[in-house]
Amino acid sequence: MNVPDDLRYCSSHEWVRLEGDIATVGITDHAQAELTDVVFVEPPAVGRAVDFEDPTAVVESVKAASDIYAPCSGEVVEANPEVESDPSLVNTDPYGKGWIFKLKVANPEDIGKLMDPDAYRAHIS
Amino acid sequence: MxxxxxxxxxxxxxxxxxxxxxxxxxxxxxxxxxxxxxxxxxxxxxxxxxxxxxxxxxxxxxxxxxxxxxxxxxxxxxxxxxxxxxxxxxxxxxxxxxxxxxxxxxxxxxxxxxxxxxxxxxxxxxxxxxxxxxxxxxxxxxxxxxxxxxxxxxxxxxxxxxxxxxxxxxxxxxxxxxxxxxxxxxxxxxxxxxxxxxxEMCFPLNGNDLSPERTPVESGLGFFCKKDSGAYIGGDVVARQKAEGPTARLCAIRYTGSGAPPRAHYPVLDADGNELGELTSGVLSPTLRRGIAMAYLPATLAKPGTPLLIDVRGRQFPAEVVKKPFYKRA
Missing domain, CATH: 3.30.1360.120 (Probable tRNA modification gtpase trme; domain 1)
Known part of the structure; x- marks a missing residue:
């Protein structure tokens, strides 16, 4: 399973890329492989304030609907329109075009408290 | 499995x-x-x-x-x-x-x-x-x-x-x-x-689409109740419903567009937003690439073309009653 070195991870299988105070969030390669066949993505409304671990988006495969949790507190500043029209991007490019939403992070230091790549690799092994 | x-x-x-x-x-x-x-x-x-x-x-x-x-x-x-x-x-x-x-x-x-x-x-x-x-x-x-x-x-x-x-x-x-x-x-x-x-074939699943509270006439399975009413347990009720018509029917429901996959227990509403009941089964049809579902609806609404709304986490997706089955072999 691909676990890029430049990202941080949540135990519920979201990845986070922090650039300034903007965190881009998606689901990991491991998560998309477990879900298989993503057929629907429900992104959050832009402007919505979320707290750490709030259910923020929904990713659905044929078999189940899965909540995607906020990796930190903040405000939704962007949702990916491409995964709404082509949900399979979550399967084919989970760390790239398959990103789901971006948060303006309330406290950027919160991201450092998430799992690093080695901890996440141990988490899924 | x-x-x-x-x-x-x-x-x-x-x-x-x-x-x-x-x-x-x-x-x-x-x-x-x-x-x-x-x-x-x-x-x-x-x-x-x-x-x-x-x-x-x-x-x-x-x-x-x-x-x-x-x-x-x-x-x-x-x-x-x-x-x-x-x-x-x-x-x-x-x-x-x-x-x-x-x-x-x-x-x-x-x-x-x-x-x-x-x-x-x-x-x-x-x-x-x-x-x-x-x-x-x-x-x-x-x-x-x-x-x-x-x-x-x-x-x-x-x-x-x-x-x-x-x-x-x-x-x-x-x-x-x-x-x-x-x-x-x-x-x-x-x-x-x-x-x-x-x-896709509208084959019912017991526990989802069939229950002790629903008769085969309501479930659209009257065809499999062949005998005289006195001949089997429950036959008198089946015969009466066949004669009078059931008040509810298990209907095939298909999304009219794309949307979140329908699933069992999601609310089903009429076109004005009045709740009619809940889905007994629902999936995204891999063959049709559309949401398909079944639900018991009042018999008056059980006609192909009846517009409905399926409520998914508060969002409503347009759907309609269609003929069974959803899929026919080519």
Whole structure:
């Protein structure tokens, strides 16, 4: 399973890329492989304030609907329109075009408290 | 049986275009025999048992006194006085208790569910798979049953809408038999694909679409209630509903556009947003790439074209009542 070195991870299988105070969030390669066949993505409304671990988006495969949790507190500043029209991007490019939403992070230091790549690799092994 | 072996989409596609194999060992196998077997089963089940010749089978239902569904099953006549029943896994104990508490004259019931393994090979290539895996074997006609010299059973039936067969063998032979079919090209398929395939055909799932509170007339299964009203338990209610028309019907519902996959228990609303009930089943149809579902609706709304809304986490997706089934084989 691909676990890029430049990202941080949540135990519920979201990845986070922090650039300034903007965190881009998606689901990991491991998560998309477990879900298989993503057929629907429900992104959050832009402007919505979320707290750490709030259910923020929904990713659905044929078999189940899965909540995607906020990796930190903040405000939704962007949702990916491409995964709404082509949900399979979550399967084919989970760390790239398959990103789901971006948060303006309330406290950027919160991201450092998430799992690093080695901890996440141990988490899924 | 797992939800999926590889992917529900791939497994579904394998059954629609090639051949898939399902482990159905969880299902129950009952045997009934004796001089009174036919009369007793006719009293316990909705379809006309006496119409079956040895080697033939049919879909039938077991009802409670108010006409509600205890279970739906396939009944095969294996001889003049002997029968084989395949019942739902979750209902084995309940079915057995119900049958035992209404024991018949000169009819013996045996639950052999633990002794048998089962697998369903389904799809347009199912007969090719069989020819390769068991070259000597010739399948019976649709709904037929054949017992083999080595103690196995082949039934020409299934739960997918495709041609195929269900195969039952002693439990300790299951692994070798499974490998024999998969080596011949049958793709292992899980519960997820079993659900998408059966729902595309509008085959009901007991516990979802059938319940002790709903009659076969409401469920659209009146065709399988063949006999006079007094002839079987619940028959008086069925006969009355057939004559008067039911107040609710199990309807096929399809999204008119794309949307979040419908699932069981999601609210179903009329076009003005008034709640009518909830979905009994729902999936994204892998073949149609649309949300498909079933729900009990007031009989006045049970007409193809009736506009509906399906509520998914507070978002409402437009849908309509359509004719059954959702999918027809080309």
């Amino acid at each position: 797992p939800v999926q072996y590889t992917s529900i989409m791939e497994e579904h596609e394998a059954v629609r275009t090639g051949a898939g194999i399902f482990d159905i060992s969880h299902m129950g196998q009952f045997f009934v025999d004796g001089p009174g077997a036919c009369d007793w089963l006719n009293h316990m089940l909705t379809n006309d048992v006496s119409a079956l010749q040895p080697g033939q089978g049919h879909y039938t239902l077991m009802l409670n006194e108010t006409g509600g569904v205890i279970d739906d099953l396939i009944l095969y006549r294996t001889g003049p006085e002997s029968f084989f029943l395949v019942v739902n896994a979750a209902k084995i104990e309940e079915d057995h208790a119900w049958l035992t508490s209404h024991a018949g004259q000169d009819a013996r019931l045996r639950d052999e569910s633990d002794a048998w393994a089962g697998m369903a090979v389904q799809g347009p290539r199912a007969t090719e798979i069989l020819a390769q895996a068991c070259p000597e074997m010739e399948l019976p006609p649709r709904n037929g049953i054949i017992a083999t010299a080595d103690g196995c059973i082949f039934c020409r039936t299934g739960y997918t809408g495709e041609d195929g067969f269900e195969f039952f063998c002693p439990a300790d032979e299951a692994e070798a038999r499974w490998k024999n079919f998969t080596s011949a090209g049958a793709v292992p398929c899980g519960l997820g694909a079993r659900d998408t395939l059966r729902l």
